[in-house]
Amino acid sequence: MITPAFELSQDPDFLTVKIRVPYAKASEFDIYFEGEDFKFYAKPYFLRLTLPGRIVEDGREKASYNTDEGIFTIQLPKEVPGQYFEGLDMLTSLLAPKKSRSAKPLVEEMAASAELSDENEEEFDWEMEQIPYEESTPALQHPYGFGNLRSGVFQRLQDELSDVIDIKDPDQTPAEERRRKRLAAEGAKFEPDHYLADFFEDEAIKHLLKYKPWWIDAHKKMTALQGESHQEHDNPPFVVFSEEEREQMRKFTNKSYLLDKRSRQHIYLGLIDILLAYCYEIRVNEGDKNVESSWNIRKLSATLCWLESFSSIHDVLVSFGRRVLCYPLYRHFELVTRAFSDTVMILHLGKAAVLKCLLDIHKIFMESDPAYILNDLFITDYCIWIQKVKSKKLAALCESLQKTTLSKSHMGLELEELEAAAVLVQEEEKALKAAGTVSKQQLLCSESETSDSEESSSTSSSETEGSDSDEQESSTSEDGEINSSQGVLQEERTAPLIDCNGLRQGADTSAMEVSDGKSKVPLQSPTPPGKLVEELEMQIRSAMRLSEQPEGLATAGCISQEQEENPVPEPDRFSEDAAGKGNFLEVSPKPNPLLFLCSTNEDED
Incomplete structure (x- = not known):
């Protein structure tokens, strides 16, 4: 017999059973229902159900058959209208026969069979061979599976054991040891x-x-x-x-x-x-x-x-x-x-x-x-x-x-401790990255400032070269005259530096000692070029006026002495081109031109 496909549904008054029986003869079928039992037979299909509620035969039952789909539809009245039948989709339990609620053992000795007549009882053989009793201790097997109803399964399946479970030899491992190993x-x-x-x-x-x-x-x-x-x-x-x-x-x-x-x-x-x-x-x-x-x-x-x-x-x-x-x-x-x-x-x-x-x-x-x-x-x-x-x-x-x-x-x-430590490490890394970014920005700023200063130096040097060439062209005039101020600066550029005390100074001197000898001040002045040109021009003019008067030497010496006592950063040398613009002539440290003028005037005298 074949168990057909079936489906149950309900409304407040009826229980509906749909049974799919393709290729069955519609003229040869049988239906039986009473109480909780329902049976259907249409060769070669047989269906027996144990319903979760009671049904009754009262003339309202109906049955129909769809020949195209091969489905029987049967409507059965409920014994109690409005009753809800629980578990209609639990098909396996519906297919089961009505279970016995008795706790009696399935096999028991009947009283009639216990009363055997002495006449039919065979004679007992007292001379039968006897075997000494030996107490055997069967191997203890620990249960597992659904409801702990199985044991000894993995003894027969050692090859598949490692691919299914993690524990080795579960039959000989008690539950507490399994937990500890896990x-x-x-x-x-x-x-x-x-x-x-x-x-x-x-x-x-x-x-x-x-x-x-x-x-x-x-x-x-x-x-x-x-x-x-x-x-x-x-x-x-x-x-x-x-x-x-x-x-x-x-x-x-x-x-x-x-x-x-x-x-x-x-x-x-x-x-x-x-x-x-x-x-x-x-x-x-x-x-x-x-x-x-x-x-x-x-x-x-x-x-x-x-x-x-x-x-x-x-x-x-x-x-x-x-x-x-x-x-x-x-x-x-x-x-x-x-x-x-x-x-x-x-x-x-x-x-x-x-x-x-x-x-x-x-x-x-x-x-x-x-x-x-x-x-x-x-x-x-x-x-x-x-x-x-x-x-x-x-x-x-x-x-x-x-x-x-x-x-x-x-x-x-220790998940919380791990997360807290990881967050601290992450914050430290962010702080280090932020510090590195700041230092990198500072480095970039310093590099940009350096490049700017280099560009200005290169610009000034190019302007200086241009001014030198302009000076050479302008200094050589048709009548051979040389500009007096340019001549003085040219001599000052090549002549040794001599102070008022007769000491000789090298042209590569980078700093001038203060009178007390404790510190050194760079000679290059940070003042703008325009102011330097004006100061230098004023010093040259005053020096030229002093050179014309003999008594001006003492005044020049006093001025130079005061400058030695209170030294100030010396300006870079400038020259004036034909347009009167100031240009760099030399970027190395330079002495005071008044000292040089004092020394040259003494030589002339």
Whole structure:
């Protein structure tokens, strides 16, 4: 028999069942329904459902068949009009037979069979061979998997072990040692440089945080409708399964799980851990699947990668946060908190949203070799189990998760200290760069000033050369006369420098000693060239007047003596061209022309 594709929907009065049976004979079908049981048969298809509510046969039932699409549509009246049937999209649980609520063992000894007659009992052989009893200690194997119901699996799969989980020899490793080894591996894997790089250069992270997966819109719609109607049962379904997902659910074999309270706690906490890893994978790849999707999910979930059994929601969040900061490409704490809020939304949407995520994980693992082993250990059982979970249980789990807080200090990786140190280093680098920029600007300014002075010097030298050539042309006149002032300056340029005391001064003297001998003052004056020309012209004229009078020597000597006692920076020598403009003749230090004139007048006398 073939189980056909089917779909259930409801309104306040009817339950509608749509069954797709292509190539079936419409004239040969049979329908049976009573209470919670529904059966449909059309060769070669057979469908048996256990409904979440009771239906009744009262003459209002209807059935129709679309020959083009091959779909039977059956409307069944509800026994209690207005009753809401929960879990109509949980196809695997609907396919299961009505479960027995008895706690009796499946195999038990009947009373009649225990009363055997002595006549039919065979004679006991007292001479049978006996074997001495030896106490054997079987190898202790620690359980793992869904509800810790499996053990010994990885003894048969040693080749695939390293590609699926991180722990070695899980059958011989207790839960506490697994946790200790996991924490040590995470601490060794954490890279501060990678974390700080994502912390400061977070453009790609901000882009990923803006992505909106399908559950965000569904959660907004559900919140808006609940705020308007305040009636949860009247809301339309916000999670719709595709035909591929429905086919996945039909292929699952329904089974029941005998779980104690501790095992159920491990299952709920493991579910949170798996959903956190799945939310991270969907966000960083923006909903697309790639070859790393399987690795991301199983690597970020300690339940899948280390066969971890958690004891609290806070431990789950800390484990997930540490693994996000140690293993994947993007290691940012904002991605941890966003996956946390996404998981809360999924749980708030109900078990349909949780089942849709688990079916997607199942598909990812099925297409990745050898990750399919994790489907056998965890995901398939989760897909079957979640369909039977009561909605109020998931609502309580969602509320507890929402109340749990998570911060960087809980990671145990000194993230806040690392960030503070990195910020200090960054501020120091900025200060050094700013200081370097200021010094560079100062250097550029000094270079520009130097270049300006060099340009002015070159300009003045060129003007000096031009003035020299002009002087030579003007000094040689037709009658051979030479300008007296230019002749004096020409002699002063070539003649040795003699002061009033008869001392000889070299032409390369760069500074003039002050009378007290303690300091030296440069002879070059910073005064403008125009003023220097006027001062020099006045000194020459006064010297010429003094040279004509004999008694002027004493006056000149007194003036020179006063200048020696109070030295002032000497101006550069200038000459006047035909236009009367002052030009540099020499930039080297020069003596006072009055001293030279005094000495020349004495020689003439």
